[in-house]
Amino acid sequence: MTALNGLRVIELASEPIALAGKLLADMGADVILVEPPGGDACRNYPPFLDDQPGEDRSLFWWHYHTSKRGVVIDLDEPSGRDRFRALIATADVLLEAQPRARLAALQLDYDNLVAHRVDLIHVAVTPFGRSDEKSDLPVTDLIVTAAAGPPWSCGYDDHSLPPIRGPHQAYHTASHFAVMSALTAIVHHGITGVGQFIDVSMHAASNVTTEAASYSWLVAGLTVQRQTGRHASVTPSGETQKLCADGRYANTGVPPRFPAEFARLDTWLKQLELDTELPEAVFLEMGANWEGPFDLAKIGTDDTITAIFSAGRDALKLIASRLPAQEFFVGCQSVGLAVGVVNSPEEAFEDEHFKARGFHVEVYHDDIDRTITYPGAPYQLPASPWQISRRAPKLGEHDAEVWAEL
């Protein structure tokens, strides 16, 4: 049995919450995606099947709307609103990211809808929250992200280059909080039978997803500065991204910091016969023979500790320059160092580790008679498995089926 089997979610189609609906649908909820006549704009987002545009050919659409059923309702028409209210009467959760005033103007806001479903859980996602007039300004994922702070921390040591946004970051983060909120309310409803209205702010969601940038200021009034491929920091830190022999990069994250790690790194360097090229290798031996834990606060002030930690970074840089990135990654991990190869998405997807975890999921598309390989589950619940139960819906594909059920 899936965890959300028997739960009905109405999702008013909108890009910021598409992932939220997918996360609920792939866990077994009956997510009914409501589109306006003509379809949601995301149907026209590239990339497309065989690069040919078409309302049922968007791979963006395919990905974000798995396991959902689709209906068309014109909320601007009285008959459409009647249908929507009838649908809400059967629903446990309404998930929407409509402009702030729209549902109230249509008499479809929470206060109206609870007359049709007294225990409705209504999750409303807006750019800046329901009480903020700024939610009425036009936004995109980039605009929300910039206003919420993440790009301040992301980019390059060279600050003449622009700060960088991670793709789809604000909408993904808002969707994650929409799902956490919905599930929290569902658990509460299961105990009490009480529904509620939940106001999720995309801007607030990304604001509290910036780690040290926020708490350095909140706690100590300090401002972090962005650096290439590593944590933004109040004081500059050493580079962690190493260029490997094949032109790809690896991230060395937290450098060696325990005597055993220095010992294993020293041994590996010698096995590769690279110790003669690194005069500082002597400090690795010192690190290996260090008694007790290092006082990390003394890096930069104590000459010996600074030299040991610098030697660790230099050794990794030297080894990286002689090995392909994947080999460097596996080699570092084999000596106990938390290092990661910088994969492109497809390189990660084709890695044997993810295949072994069942991350390649086959979904049959009856309409084109093809089986498509999708990315798999974010979590494995063996007793209530994640599953893509169907491909994304065509426009109005389940109109007759859903109305017949009503």
Add this chain to the structure above:
Amino acid sequence: MPAALSSFRICDFTGQLAGAGATKWLAAFGAEVIRIEDPVRQGRWDILRGIGPFVDERRGINLGGAFNNHNTNKLGITLNLRTERAKEILAEIVKQSDVVTENFAKGVLERWGFGYERLRDIKPDIIYVSNCGFGHVGPYSDFKAWGPIVQAVSGLTFASGLPDQPPAGWGYSYMDHTGGYYMVMAILLALIHRRKTGEGQWVDLATTDGALGLNGPSLLDWTVNGRPSRRDGQPHSNRSQMPPMAPHGIYPLAGDDNWIAVACRHEDDWRALVGVVNEAWCSDPSFADLESRLDAQDALDEGLSTWTAQRSKVDVQNALQAAGVPVAAVLMPEERIDLDPSTADFGLWPTVQHTEIGAVRVDGLPAHFSATEWRIDRGAPCIGEHNEEVLTNLLGLGADEIADLRSDGVI
């Protein structure tokens, strides 16, 4: 106001952000989260314990600002699991808990004698959620990870940056945050499943799985069309390909390290932008429609950058906002935390009272609930702060027994 999760008890071994961030959400909604730490190492498994930022010149294991941020409203006890008595106490706590949470490397809890089989023997419907970078199954399951490693291996770091530059990635542990969010979902889903079926389960959460899935459309472009993300001109993550928009980017402003994001969703936005910028280059035929502008994005960005670079943050933002163009300055922490009424009015930075630190602000939650609003008002626990409270109220131990546990080095 009632708390949504007040009927649940979490036996919590989590640390850092990826784990502690998850149980912070549960505690904010009233779950009783009992953080279990090692008295011998003073809880230092969590590297954030005792390191900065600090509110003042004081230093100490209880004074770390990041640790406080991620562990609000939790209880904290110490158990020296090298001793048999501590293991007995842990078994009692597990027996009275709904969920056991941890984000150790694979196998740590098992080595202490508390793998899933044992947890299930103690409490048949226990929910056990482990959270580690590569999961407990697969060729890399013994590998170690931090947020940046997860981001690198899963394709996220690669996707964030400019062409012909090294990967920019994220300047923070985006996947520690997000791994925590997936951990919250997994816990709540397992609780919903248990309510329906009476069954517990072990959720093997691998943060790299969640991260890889965030590349969804790019992965389908690979599996369906065979198009890799590693190709000329990519990544260019300030631009928008899904959907295509131009201009769409982060542009320099006058002054030092000031930046503004501008996006034109459609021709109306472009015409509104041109109405404000009103320079000769705007009417260049190569910018006449979206398709042309996409082909000429370098020149377009150069023209717009030249215009923004001569103007202040306020001037550009106000002018474009008035014209209806999507725009937002890249805010630095002090601007978004202390000067942006949107975050203050949302109540996003609650002040907690910490036993040793005193009053200090922390990250709040970005959602408001009409029936079961969250509460974040108590700071993170000091080492062993709630030993008496938990051992007395939950396990019914007397003061003499607790004193013995302390003198025997059990707590």
